[in-house]
Amino acid sequence: MNKKITVVGLGSGDADQLTLGVWKLLQRADRLYVRTKHHPMMTMLDAEGIAYTSFDDIYERHSNFPDVYKEIVDALVAEVERLAQHETSEPHIVYAVPGHPMVAESTVQQLxxxxxxxxxxxSVRGxxxxxxxxxxxxxxxxxxxxxxxxxxxxxxxQLQPRLHTLIGQVYDSFTASDVKLALMERYPDDYEVIVGHALGVAGQEQIHKVPLYELDHLQGYHNLSIIYVPRSSEAALQNRMFDRLHEIVRILRSPEGCPWDKEQxxxxxxxNFIEELYEALEAIDNDDPQAMQEExxxxxxxxxxxxxxxxxxxxFSIYDVIETLNEKLIYRHPHVFGDLSAQSADEALQSWDAMKKQEQKEKGIAAKRPSQLDGIPKDLPALLTAYKLQKKAAKVGFDWDDIGPVLDKIAExxxxxxxELASGDQQKQAAELGDLLFAVVNAARFIGADPEESLAKTNLKFKTRFQYIEKQLRINNxxxxxxxxIEMDQWWDEAKKMKND
Incomplete structure (x- = not known):
């Protein structure tokens, strides 16, 4: 027995725009279901005495639309199956939805x-x-x-200012408020947007132009409301888009671009890369948000x-770079995007390291790095290189159990x-100094301190105190x-007390 559901669209609300074929189908339907009776076409059905069953009661039982739509689909399928078991004729029901069945209609997609x-x-009738x-x-x-x-x-x-943007399913002011917050991520607060109620329905259509910040202040949102954001080519909007950055850099490097950029x-x-990184680090160390943004x-x-x-x-392109990064982040965070779990930062780091090793094995990177100490960039600062070498060695058990022997090594x-200072041999003295620094880095690792960051903070502290001495010299002419x-030491001590360090 052939089981059948025909989905028809009731149009945007104006009876004159309903197709003749759909109207005839509605008139002769033995079993007509409508997603909601809150649609202008329902008055026409009522006037013609066409019987129908609505699913509005399902909306009242659920707090979210996905559950509503699922139950509607379940009910339609169950009804067709029930008819197939109890009737001799082919079971056929008609399901009517607002607008066009294939536009913004979740129940039809599920069906x-x-x-x-x-x-x-x-079958779908538009x-x-x-x-x-x-x-x-x-x-x-x-x-x-x-x-x-x-x-x-x-x-x-999802927002693209270069395109006209229509936002549907704006049922109430609460939804409009959510839309406003999302739009404010891309558009100025006073950007003009348009709200349309019952567009195309004679006698009911309303169009309101409001600044974005007033979007949820407007009254009258209902199931036939939409928000329209006109497209714009304003530089202020485009400059917030990543694609615009890619376009600008491409132009700079093009034959018609900047002579300097083309030659690089x-x-x-x-x-330049190194310099910019250090300037960014300085902005971080200074806790300067404005400088961070620029750097x-x-x-x-x-x-x-x-x-x-x-x-x-x-x-490759920058989009390939982004793709590779996204894939890496997802792959190395199975405790976030997969089935594993991590309850602490240490567990998360262990999971990251495990997935990194697995990834390197799958890509054949591990075979190209026979030493446990491979994989450290050669241009890292020496202090940071020492720190990473020791961490890698410690992971395979080449390490002391506690900090005691580390401190003994520093003393040694x-x-x-x-x-060696007494020998006068500068090369040997430098070698011994390197050994001492390496041992100090080990101590930093044992107390959970990054030696590079620790030294950077000390450098800043020294600079601040020394500048205090310079200030006192100026005050005293x-x-x-x-x-x-002796006098400088006194001012140094004053600086220490002032900073409580």
């Missing part, structure tokens, strides 16, 4: 899957969608580029330039340095030639 799974024939009314009432051509988004699942990453190579701007951008520019050079050679290396170590 497509469920009917295929259950051997039910599903009706004018709210998009047709929107194009006409809001007077824009979709060929210019537009995107249709669901208010319930709106994410700022990986090697010629290598030092992080300078670091990003270096990444963009190097990636653009490779894109021109056909090797210090004594050896003292002995003195120069370094007019003072002595």
């Amino acid at each position: 497509l899957t469920r009917c295929e799974e259950n051997g039910i024939e599903l 009706g004018e969608s709210f998009l047709d009314a929107a194009f006409a009432s809001l007077k824009f051509d979709p060929i210019e580029g537009f995107v249709l988004l669901d208010a319930a699942e709106l994410d700022p990453s 190579t990986h090697q010629s701007i290598r030092k 992080f951008g300078d670091v990003l520019l270096q990444l963009m330039l190097h990636s653009q050079m490779e894109e021109e050679l056909g090797s 290396e210090l004594e050896e340095l003292k002995q 003195k120069s370094f030639d007019d003072t002595n170590l």
Whole structure:
């Protein structure tokens, strides 16, 4: 027995826009179901005495739309199956939805899957969608580029100011508030947006233009409401988009671009990369958000330039870089994106290391690194290199059990340095100094301190105290030639007390 569901669209709400074929089907339907009776076409059905069953009661039983839609689909499939068991004629029900069945209609999308799974024939008969009314009432051509988004699942990453944006399913002011917050991630607070109620429905259509910050202050949101964000090519909007950055860097490197940028190579701007990184670190150390914003951008520019050079050679683009990074982050966080769990930072780090080793094994990287100490960049500062070497060695058991022997080693290396100072051999003295520094780095590791960061903080502390001495010299109309170590030590101690360090 052939089981069948026919889905029809009731159009955007104006009876004159309902297709003749759909109207005839509604008139002769033996079993007509409607997703909701809150639609202008229901008055016409009531006037003609056409019986129907609505699913509005399901909305009242659930607090979210996914559960509502699932139950509606379950009910439709169950009804067809019930009819197939109890009737001799082929079971056929008609299901009517607002607008066009294939536009912003979750129940129809679910029905497509469920009917295929259950051997039910599903046919779809169109009706004018709210998009047709929107194009006409809001007077824009979709060929210019537009995107249709669901208010319930709106994410700022979906927004593209270069495209006309329609946001449907804006049922109430609470939903409009969520939309407003998402839009404010991309648009100025006073950007003009348009709210349309019952577009295309004679006597009910309303169009309101409001600044974005007033979007949820507007009254009258209901199931036929949409929000329209006109497209814009304003630089202020485009400059917040990553694609615009990629476009700018491409132009700078193009034949019509900047003469300096066109001439650069990986090697010629290598030092720039290092300088920008250190400037970013300085902004972090100074806890200066404004400087961080600028310096992080300078670091990003270096990444963009190097990636653009490779894109021109056909090797990879910045989007390949992003793809690789995304895949790596997901792969190395199975405790977030997979089935594993991590209850602490230490467990998360262990999971990261395990997945990193597995990844290197799968890619054949491990075979290219026969030594446990491989994989440390050769251009790292020596202090940080020592720290990473010791950490790698410790992971395979080459380490002391506690800090006691580490401190003894520091004392031993210090004594050896003292002995070499008497020899007058500068090369040996430098070697012993290196051994002492290496031992001190080991102590840093045992107390959980990054030696590079620790020394950076001490450098800053020294700079602050020394500048206090310079300040006192100016106050006393003195120069370094007019003072002595005893007086400078006194000011140094004052600086220590002032900073409580």
